[in-house]
Amino acid sequence: MRASRLVSLLLLLQNRGRMTAADLAAELEVSVRTIYRDVESLAASGVPVYGEPGHEGGYALVDGYRTRLTGLTAHEAEALFLAGLPGPAAELGLGSVLTAAELKLEAALPHELRRQARRVRERFHLDAPGWYREADDVPHLPAVAAAVWQRHAVHVRYRRWYAPEIVERRLEPRGIVLKGGRWYVVAHAGGPEPRVYRISQIQELRSLDEEFTVPADFDLAGYWQAHARRLQDRLWQGRAEIRISPAGVERLREAAAQAVIDAVDAGEEERPGGWRRALIPIESTTHAEGELLRLGPQVEVLSPPELRARITTAARALAELYGR
Incomplete structure (x- = not known):
């Protein structure tokens, strides 16, 4: 927060000219004593700020001085580094451009603000593709x-x-x-x-x-x-009524669409055992068969009859295959 306030103080002096400590304190919602300390910090970091006593006095920047970071706060600088997205930028052919822009931005930041922005790069990384799926090959x-x-x-x-x-x-x-x-x-x-x-x-x-x-x-x-x-x-073409175990619910959360998860969460829990009855949306009977078979004995299809029949046929085929 202090780095953001220092930048705001600097920009106030740059945009409005001479301001008293009281005016700066009111604008930044801090005490006058805090303004005194902040001005000392700016001066110590090389910003040419000076004070003039008297009724018409106040703090001002040396004529001609302008910060190279007009309008950028600490949170905004952090957000810019977070929004860099080097992977997607490189795929778009903008990787070197993004790197150059970040270097220029970093060079323009005051020391304390630069240190905060670097933390973003050190602590956050975006990996856009989902698990167990390769990103698209996009040469064009x-x-x-x-x-x-x-x-x-x-x-x-x-x-x-x-x-x-x-x-x-x-x-x-x-x-x-x-x-x-x-x-x-x-x-x-x-x-x-x-x-x-x-x-x-x-x-x-x-x-x-x-x-x-x-x-x-x-x-x-x-x-x-x-x-x-x-x-x-257009995706959901029908519904299926199921019974699903607690273990099945957990496995469902790993791969199912959010609409299916929401429907299961809204279902009625059976006692004892913790199984749930739920009416879930399905894309098609064929698609639902494959998705529900992944849960094995942790789910039972109650309806529609054609989906239950397909699951039954598949289960018998599996039993016969492994019974050999």
């Missing part, structure tokens, strides 16, 4: 990022999950999103609304000498949130 990410930045169209060969698998598209990339270690581009491809493309599925990319204009009302964050909600709404 820098080119997509350049197209987003420069507002020029690209021609791509894109692999999708349904037939025909390989398609060609002219895209107008509007923005890039990193979600769970996977890169996506929101792009207009000629339809009424932009669509989302996974950048790792771009097989070939060619930049076009064609500029485009993004509508003034387009909001990337807002679009992505709406897109995520639409995906979530």
Whole structure:
């Protein structure tokens, strides 16, 4: 907090000129005695601040002096170092740029503020991909990022999950999103609304000498949130009633979607034994079969009948296989 206050005091003198100790104390919500100590600390660190006595006196900076860190507080400096995200920046082709910017920022910080900012780099690290899953291979990410930045169209060969698998598209990339270690581009491809493309599925990319204009009302964050909600709404196609043991609940928390976990938590606990009855959302009968079989005897499917039948068939096949 003191480092932040010293920067604020320095900026007040820089932006407003001469100020009395009482005015500074009122502005920073500290005592006048604290202002005296802070001014001494600034002077000791090399800031050319001086005081003038008398009714028209006060503290001021030597004419012409300006800090190189205009407007930056201690918490803001820490946040900038925390938000550096060296991994994603490197994938975007901005790794060296980010390093140079951080070095310049660090050089501009006062000593005490610099020490606080360094702690962030020492104590926090972002690893975006989920467990047990490799991050996407995205060789075309820098080119997509350049197209987003420069507002020029690209021609791509894109692999999708349904037939025909390989398609060609002219895209107008509007923005890039990193979600769970996977890169996506929101792009207009000629339809009424932009669509989302996974950048790792771009097989070939060619930049076009064609500029485009993004509508003034387009909001990337807002679009992505709406897109995520639409995906979530389409994801759950049905429900299944289950009984699940306490051990099953713990294993479920490690891998299941949050909607499934929430549904189990809202279920009714049986006594004795601690098993729970819950009505959970499912994507499909096939998908639910695979997910619930992972829990083995820690879960029992009560309905729908077709899902219970599939689990029963799979269990009998396993018993026969291992019974040999």
